[in-house]
Amino acid sequence: MAGKFDFIRQDVESLKEAGLYISLRVMGSAADAWMVVDGQRVLNFCTNNYLGLANHPRIKAAAIKAVDDWGVGPAAVRSIAGTQELHVEFERRMAEFKGVEDALYVQSGFCANQAALAPLVGRDRATGEQDVLFSDRLNHASIIDGARLSGAKIVVYEHCDARDAEAKIKENLPSFRRGLLVTDGVFSMDGDIAPLDELYEVAEKYGVMTMVDDAHGEGVLGGGKGIVHHFGLQGKFDVEVGTLSKAFGVVGGVIAGKKIVVDYLRQKARPFLFSSATTPADTAACIAAVDLLEESSELVDRLWGNTEYFKKGMAELGFDTGRTQTPIVPVMLGEAPLAKDFSRKLFENGVFAMALGFPTVPRGEARIRVMNTAAHSREDLDTGLEAFEKVGRELGVI
Numbered sequence: 001m002a003g004k005f006d007f008i009r010q011d012v013e014s015l016k017e018a019g020l021y022i023s024l025r026v027m028g029s030a031a032d033a034w035m036v037v038d039g040q041r042v043l044n045f046c047t048n049n050y051l052g053l054a055n056h057p058r059i060k061a062a063a064i065k066a067v068d069d070w071g072v073g074p075a076a077v078r079s080i081a082g083t084q085e086l087h088v089e090f091e092r093r094m095a096e097f098k099g100v101e102d103a104l105y106v107q108s109g110f111c112a113n114q115a116a117l118a119p120l121v122g123r124d125r126a127t128g129e130q131d132v133l134f135s136d137r138l139n140h141a142s143i144i145d146g147a148r149l150s151g152a153k154i155v156v157y158e159h160c161d162a163r164d165a166e167a168k169i170k171e172n173l174p175s176f177r178r179g180l181l182v183t184d185g186v187f188s189m190d191g192d193i194a195p196l197d198e199l200y201e202v203a204e205k206y207g208v209m210t211m212v213d214d215a216h217g218e219g220v221l222g223g224g225k226g227i228v229h230h231f232g233l234q235g236k237f238d239v240e241v242g243t244l245s246k247a248f249g250v251v252g253g254v255i256a257g258k259k260i261v262v263d264y265l266r267q268k269a270r271p272f273l274f275s276s277a278t279t280p281a282d283t284a285a286c287i288a289a290v291d292l293l294e295e296s297s298e299l300v301d302r303l304w305g306n307t308e309y310f311k312k313g314m315a316e317l318g319f320d321t322g323r324t325q326t327p328i329v330p331v332m333l334g335e336a337p338l339a340k341d342f343s344r345k346l347f348e349n350g351v352f353a354m355a356l357g358f359p360t361v362p363r364g365e366a367r368i369r370v371m372n373t374a375a376h377s378r379e380d381l382d383t384g385l386e387a388f389e390k391v392g393r394e395l396g397v398i
């Protein structure tokens, strides 16, 4: 008789054969420019710690004080007894910071997409009426999962292509009850950004709701206020999803936008209603991050200064850094085994940078991805560039 878990053994075997089996690296220190990774101190280019807030003294102090004042957990979901003054304060501060009417704080960016999509679009069980979601081909997994969970029909448009989005809306919208267009703000594999101005125009023209997931733009674009500010569209997008786990350095998700929508999510969003609230330490740390961003543009400026410096250095060395417009720098290498080799050799030279291959990115477009941050010094970047030069020559890439 076949073993009950043979299906797992077989699947794991095929993952290993395809080179897709994930082995976890273990961090031995806080997320920062330099970290202990698998016991070795290396220069870190892998975390989304854009502003260096994950280990920032002021943010840590705010978290520690919140534990003293409020304890370690709220011990309830938001809708029963889990809404602490800290949550209300953070939501108010976040809405002000982003220049929108209201904001809702949930447990993660992943949760935020589950929370926001299903209440806005779906399928009416009683009447059978269905809504339609227009979704960029390269949208994040959490949008795809939220979209599937909603029960709405998903229509995919070509990546960053507002003309194709319009064609898909024209063709499909009449057969459905209502529509919503959803896109990542920054696409994390290439570092390119969605044409929000064109997408907004198209969606408005047909009366389709608009939602952008700004996980990699929050704290980075628009002087730190995100991609909607970058395009001068503040207050126009219906829903702006964000994460507090990247540039903000903490954890949590936010759904900002029109008051009528955000208030409705307080009634309907299932991660909000059925999963406990974020901890006092997380919430207070997020408030402290907003304080820092509102006081000064120093960290955002340093992030962009570092990004320009690193990109210029890589271009001078002869590397192809793709179509990035953000601090995410893909170093295009072609085949997956080369990218893996490159990453391994960088690590041997004291630099931690991740190789990405199929199916995370298309076949033949394997790469090393470098995440620039404000935590790096110019000296750190020079160290990184030297390692790229050395390994690039060894492997015949440059």
Ligand SMILES: *Cc1c(COP(=O)(O)O)cnc(C)c1O
Pocket (backbone or CB within 6 Å): 108, 109, 110, 111, 140, 142, 184, 188, 213, 214, 215, 216, 243, 244, 245, 251, 252, 253
């Ligand atoms: C990282 C990411 C998320 C998930 O955010 P978490 O706060 O880590 O759950 C969601 N959407 C996009 C586009 C992301 O890049």
